[in-house]
Amino acid sequence: MLDRLIYRFQQFYFGVFSRYTATDAVFAQNYLSRKELALFNQLPYFEKKHAVVVAQKMLSAAHQYPELNKRLLARLGLLHDIGKIVEKNSLLTKAFMVMIRFLLPPLFNYLADLGKNHPFFRRFYSHKHHGAIGAHLLEKLGESSVVISIISKHDPQAEPLGADDPLELKILQKADSTY
Ligand SMILES: [Fe+2]
Numbered sequence: 001m002l003d004r005l006i007y008r009f010q011q012f013y014f015g016v017f018s019r020y021t022a023t024d025a026v027f028a029q030n031y032l033s034r035k036e037l038a039l040f041n042q043l044p045y046f047e048k049k050h051a052v053v054v055a056q057k058m059l060s061a062a063h064q065y066p067e068l069n070k071r072l073l074a075r076l077g078l079l080h081d082i083g084k085i086v087e088k089n090s091l092l093t094k095a096f097m098v099m100i101r102f103l104l105p106p107l108f109n110y111l112a113d114l115g116k117n118h119p120f121f122r123r124f125y126s127h128k129h130h131g132a133i134g135a136h137l138l139e140k141l142g143e144s145s146v147v148i149s150i151i152s153k154h155d156p157q158a159e160p161l162g163a164d165d166p167l168e169l170k171i172l173q174k175a176d177s178t179y
């Protein structure tokens with residue numbers, strides 16, 4: 001519990017002080033198509049930075065798994081939170097929502113359910129379901145079923161990891177949980 005709380009504060013700290021640099025932008029361009037990049041660039045800078053760091057961590061982890069497709073791993077890292085484009089968060093609204101989800105899960109789930117039909121709480125709904133929303137956005141771009149399936153299931157708070165889930169999903173969740 002305490003380690004997760006420390007992690008959340010670290011995440012906020014990195015969000016405040018990190019910058020999405022020109023080098024980060026080139027990294028994203030190298031792996032995403034023009035249409036994917038257009039979606040990606042709708043994310044706020046702190047989510048783009050998060051996605052680049054997660055993708056780079058996945059590439060580092062890939063050294064242990066030479067059989068895996070490195071390009072696929074990088075693309076999963078970059079696209080995993082693409083569903084957050086509909087949340088339109090600032091760093092403060094994101095921190096507020098993440099803390100409610102972490103400290104008061106029943107309240108978060110109640111507000112998320114309410115947000116399905118109530119515009120005032122829509123952001124809670126979108127946050128809870130950002131994996132499925134992102135998968136749907138990518139489906140419309142004609143993304144592969146592998147990418148769609150992994151992105152829809154990437155949030156362990158929405159859906160626990162199953163024994164049959166692919167290694168790429170485990171690597172994504174590990175990288176995602178440490179930044
Ligand atoms: Fe996520």
Ligand SMILES: [Fe+2]
Nearest residue numbers: 050080081176
């Ligand atoms: Fe993430």
